[in-house]
Amino acid sequence: MPAERHAAGPRPRRTGTAATAALLAPTYLWLAVAVFLPLAGMLYFSLLTGVPAPHHPAAFTAENYLAFVRKPYLLHVAWRSLALGLWTTGLCALIGWPAALALSRAVRGRARDAIFLLTILPFWTSGLVRVLSWTMVLADHGLLDRALGAVIPGWRVSDLLYTFPAIVIGLVHAYLPYMILTCYVSLAAIDPALIEAARGLGARAPVIFARILLPISLPGLLSGAVLIFVPVIGSFMEPRILGGRVGVTMGTVIEDQFTQAFDWPLGAALSFTMLAAVLLLFGVLYGASRLRPAA
Amino acid sequence: MGGSISRRGVNATMGAALVAAALGARSRPAAAAETITVLNWQGYGTDEAWALKLFAEHTGITVRHDYFNSEPEMVTKLRSNPGAYDVALINSARTRTIAADGLIEAIDLSQVPNAKDLTPALRDHANLTEGGKHYGISWVWGMNSLAVRRGVVKGADSYAVLSDPAYKNRAALFDDAVTEVGIGALMTGQSINAPTDLGAIKQRLTAMKPNIKLIWSSESEWNKAFVAGAFDVAIYWSGAAARAQKRYNLPVDFIVPKEGAIGWLDGLSVPSAAKNKAAALKFINFMIDPSFYLQWAKDAGAAASANAKAMSELAPDNPIRTIHKAEYISALQFMSTLPDERRKAFVDLWSEMKAFYAG
Incomplete structure (x- = not known):
């Protein structure tokens, strides 16, 4: 056989x-x-006219997927969510990448362990507690105001709570560890000899950054960005609690459909529309990153 | 019996004695222990441990609870578990719909002796009755209206303060479509339950934009933001305003402006499939008894009782009494049944307004 x-x-x-x-x-x-x-299950719901119940049967419809056409204000909300995602991801990259570089290059042994622990500390607290404590810090005459008032003479009330920056601050605090960890993994893999060789050939810091560190750590930066961007554009807790009037995002609109309006089909359809948009975005980005080496 | 004793200084033992008296000196039934199940929000009066203990001691009836987290969930539970519940708390806005589905039955008021003391306008409210029959016993009520910072906002007698340029960035609205569309309806002289001109309501809500600082969704959020000085004029719940004054000593004035206010009324009903209807009525009678209410209001800080006698026995300076003036009842528009389509239209309008405020 x-x-x-x-x-x-x-x-x-x-x-x-x-x-x-x-x-x-x-x-x-x-x-x-x-x-x-x-x-x-959600896909099924998104195609119904309502939540089915005895006496109130539901029929199939695609109407829910026309929400963005029927309610143009949703486009505005989607744009704000996108802006929130870009700001948060951008700031996380700006703050997290240097931290990861320092962790991978300058700090050794116990100190590195300790700093790592501090980095992931936000993960150890409940998200809700984290956000609520920010309300105390950012409020008019809150902790931030008092601290700055003590240092800077004539400091006026910053009035940050219930503004767009307040939401970004809360979100950056929550998601920064992802960026530090993913960047650290890529940066730690760089052979120190590579940098020494570059220095030996006369490359100065900006060149080392632009030609060696950044390109090699790009995968880490990108995966951190994906890990942050996706949950942020769907976030609803931080915008609701820190945003006040301005805290309206796709996340809160979808949450409203489930909790307030009891319109699960519309909530589900909005979620899938967002999922499709995000997948499309990453598909394009991935395609672009694949094309580049050939070009 | 109650009036002379029930002053604010009444101590817990005396309160307990009163409740005992109210339950009657009936001999303890020797029959096997009866059990009823109540469907309610958690922590909303019917599950006060001291009250259930007293009730069990004097009637031999054990009270169990099942809870819901939203009104649609309550309706679903009534529909899908026939026979599981003997008493259900139902927002009167939904009572007639639920009665029309045959889920609750008419109650003979003669079986609920304390019903005689209920404020007639609440006892016989159109939300609770159908063809002259009562499908719910009015229990507690409250208002959604204007609350302002004492000393800062003076002479506010209209919802127009919400769009008054004097309070730029100093207002807060409640994140609830029915309430906020209702406020717009009151401002434009329409029915809160069946407004015909949503465009006019949208215009009023739109005009508030420069003033809106916060859109709140819980009592603690409101109180915290108020203490932090985030706003001076707001929509608030009457019961929460009473608690804010009494328990937290906040400088809040609750106002029913000239346009009126939004009222809500919660009733207790007996499901058609209940297994123990006689015991259920005994429990409802206990729940609307002034002695239960006074102790509840003292311990936990309740909304206003639908029982006029209970309200008159509160201390005259008790915020629950000073805020829930009896004369308001006729000036209120109570939330009533909303057909699905209209509710959807309200939610759509409010979502659009929130997006507009954010932009």
């Missing part, structure tokens, strides 16, 4: 495949149950 004849060769590979499958199975089973089932 052919199978017997080949038995000696492929056997190790086959057990390898089986082991790989066994190792991956829990993850994919979990993902299938935890991600695709609820998503499929």
Whole structure:
């Protein structure tokens, strides 16, 4: 039999495949149950006219997906969410990348452990507590005002709470660790000899940054950006609590549909529209990044 | 019996004695312990531990609870678990719809002796009755109206202060479509439940933009922002305003302006499929008894009782009493049933306004 004849060769590979499958199975089973089932449920809801109930049957419709056409103000909300995502991601990159560089280059041993611990500290507190404590810091005559007033004579009330920057501050605080960790991973992988060689050839700091550090850490920067941008444009807690009047984003609009309006179909359709927009955006970005080496 | 004793200084023991008296000196039933299940929001009166203990001691009836987190959830629970509940708290705005679905039954008021003391306008409110029959016993009520910072805002007698340039960036609205569209309806002289001109309402809400600082969604959020000085004029709940005055000593004045205010009325109903209707009525009778209300108001700070006698036994300077003036009841428009389409139109308008305020 052919199978017997080949038995000696492929056997190790086959057990390898089986082991790989066994190792991956829990993850994919979990993902299938935890991600695709609820998503499929939401997709179903998004195509209904209402939440089905006895006496109130629901019919199928695609009307919910026309929300952006029927309610043009949603485009404005979407743009604000996008702006929030760009600001937060940009600031996280500006603050997180240098921190990651310092961690990977300048700090060693215990000190590095300690600084790492401080970096991921925000993960250890409840998100709600974090945001609520920012309200105390940013309020008129809040902790920030009092601290600045003590240092700067004649400091006037900053009145930051319930503004767009307040939301960005809260979000940057929440998501900065992602950027530091992903950038650190890429930066730590750079061989110090590479930089020494560049220095030896007369490259100054800006050149080392632009020609070596930035290109090599770009994957880390990009994956950090993805990890931050996606949840931020869907965020609703920070905008609601820190944003006051200006805290209206796609996240809060979708949340309203589920909690206030009891319009699950519209909420689901808006979520899927956003998901599609994000996937499209990343598809284009990915395509562009693939094209570049060839160009 | 109650009036002379129930002053603010009444101590807990005396309060308990009063409740005991109210429940009647009935001999403890020797029959097997009865149990009823109440469907309500958590922490909303019916589940006060001291009250349930007293009730059980004097009637032998054990009260269990099941809770809901939203009104649609309450309706779903009534629909899908027939026989599971003996008493349900229902916002009177939904009572007639739920009665029309056959989920709750008419209550014979003669079986609820304390009903005689209920404020007639609330007891017989159109929200609770159908063909002269009562489908809910009015329990507590409150208002959504104007609250202003004492000493800073003077002589406010209209919702127009919300768009008054004097209060630029100093106003707060409640993040609730029915309330805010209702305020717009009051300002334009329309019915809050069936406004015909949403365009006029939109215009009034639009004009508030320069003033809106905050759109709040919880009592603690309102109080915290008020203490921090974030706003001076706002829409607020009457019961929360009473708590803010009494418990937190905040300089809040609650105003029912000349346009009127939005009223809400919560009633207690008996599901048609209830297994223990007689015990359910006993419990409802206990819930509208002044002695229960006075203790509840003292311990937890309740909304206004629909029982006129209970209100008259509160201390004259109790904020619950000074805010919920009996004469307001006739000036209020109570939230009533909204057909799905209209509710959707309200929600759409309010979402659009929120996006507009943000922009």
